[in-house]
């Protein structure tokens with residue numbers, strides 16, 4: 001017989017995970033009673049352990065869905081909170097502490113919540129039962145409690161005592177039954193007393209005749225009857241409970257002693273139901289009957305629900321199967337694919353261009369520092385209509401000064417740490433490309449995977465960094481001593497130097513134009529004129545100009561200084577550009593005269609050599625190892641839970657997975673119900689056949 005209950009409880013548990021409730025569940029036994037009616041004591045007597053939260057303040061703020069599972073062959077007794085994943089808890093005082101914590105986690109102003117705590121207890125000493133413990137009804141609201149508490153508890157209980165649940169209404173014998181809140185509530189929803197079991201606790205506190213009277217109550221007759229109990233844990237057994245031992249037998253012994261001391265009232269002739277053991281049997285029997293009675297309705301509800309889930313799966317997801325694993329595998333594949341595509345388009349030519357651009361900037365700055373480091377007035381005191389080169393130092397190829405100047409500039413370029421610089425630039429580019437690939441992949445919605453991918457990339461790049469930069473540095477070593485330049489290299493360098501200067505000039509003009517637009521042409525001209533006069537010493541600035549000067553605000557002066565800087569820079573750039581374009585610079589022989597071109601050629605040689613090694617040491621290595629590293633970090637290393645968590649980060653995927661899970665669960669439950677009905681049919685056969 002009990003196999004059925006067990007299986008039905010199993011089904012109920014699965015249905016709970018599908019959620020929603022309503023007809024999509026199987027009935028349970030709902031335990032209600034006033035505070036101090038002895039409700040906890042009854043539940044603990046059934047379980048055989050003290051495990052419910054105690055205390056003067058109301059501690060039960062959430063329903064406890066208690067599933068008892070009889071494990072006849074097991075020795076150990078333990079509890080599990082399936083939603084918390086804490087594993088098996090054999091220490092019942094720890095279960096008690098956890099329940100207290102879970103209750104206290106409900107904010108005081110919320111009083112109570114209908115979000116249930118699920119607790120399963122496995123023991124050879126418990127019957128298969130499904131019980132829901134609710135907060136006890138209160139008569140008067142305590143000093144520190146919110147006014148609405150009383151009503152909130154009543155509402156919560158009302159929600160649970162609806163059909164088809166069985167109501168276990170607890171009342172204490174020493175309180176007039178007419179005043180029992182539990183019975184009053186139950187009567188409202190079950191007026192004919194068809195699904196209520198009355199439990200009268202504290203039978204030892206009234207005299208036996210009065211006790212017997214209560215049990216045969218006629219004012220609110222219950223089809224399932226009243227059971228009288230004495231659930232107080234005897235003093236001596238309190239010790240057991242503290243040592244974790246089962247106290248059922250101690251309670252039963254104590255209880256039996258009381259009832260057998262009054263054979264007249266409670267003996268077999270009285271036909272009154274008394275004792276915790278009787279109560280347990282009644283509960284098992286009633287639950288089985290009730291669950292079995294609901295099975296057909298529940299089955300129909302499941303069939304309908306399943307149809308809806310199947311329809312949603314078809315219409316919204318085109319029956320496309322999906323699992324967290326397959327989603328991860330597909331995402332990873334497509335990411336690797338896009339990475340491969342990127343790698344095919346980012347090779348030596350691209351690295352070369354990247355690197356050359358960085359070195360171009362270095363050359364620009366270096367020349368500005370070594371050659372063009374004086375105010376433009378000193379470099380070309382006369383106007384630009386004149387040939388500025390006429391005013392530029394004549395760089396005599398035989399002059400040691402000009403030779404040294406160029407050698408020093410070249411040395412600074414070759415010794416600036418090209419190995420490190422080049423490796424840094426390329427590694428940073430790879431890392432930023434990986435970031436871009438992530439942003440346009442499914443991983444964009446998955447912070448966990450993003451981190452894993454970024455870490456995979458940086459770990460490979462970091463691993464390769466020092467050896468690559470050393471290698472590159474070694475290979476450019478010859479250029480630190482001597483540099484041979486061919487004619488064709490010179491013309492290419494001349495072209496490039498011109499191009500770089502031009503684009504720099506354009507940027508400079510652009511910035512100047514922006515200032516002009518922001519301030520106005522005339523105003524900017526005025527403030528620049530003022531700054532020029534200050535610089536020439538025609539005007540003396542009082543203080544540092546932070547409070548404004550010459551009728552200009554300090555902000556305006558600041559902008560003016562920027563504009564003057566940009567104008568001077570543009571002038572110098574124009575001059576450099578003219579030098580590069582000049583006839584003299586067409587010829588390699590005039591290299592001391594044309595450092596812009598010479599250094600461009602050097603930068604180009606450095607770039608070509610560096611690229612050769614970067615390609616082998618960094619790029620190829622990265623392209624080979626990165627996909628493998630991804631497989632390890634996002635494939636093999638993840639546990640089932642992590643994969644699940646990963647997939648659920650994306651709301652769309654979560655919904656898709658949920659529909660499938662719901663469908664699977666409902667199918668599973670349905671098949672379980674079908675096999676249960678067969679089992680039931682077979683169980684009935686011999687009797688009908690006889």
Ligand code: GDP
Pocket residue numbers: 033034035036037038039040041042136201202203204205229230231232233
């Ligand atoms: P709850 O607030 O309804 O959960 O009530 P408890 O189970 O905590 O019981 C309230 C008080 O009544 C406790 O001090 C129990 O020890 C005591 N109590 C419970 N059942 C019995 C009983 O059958 N007989 C006696 N004498 N006391 C009981």
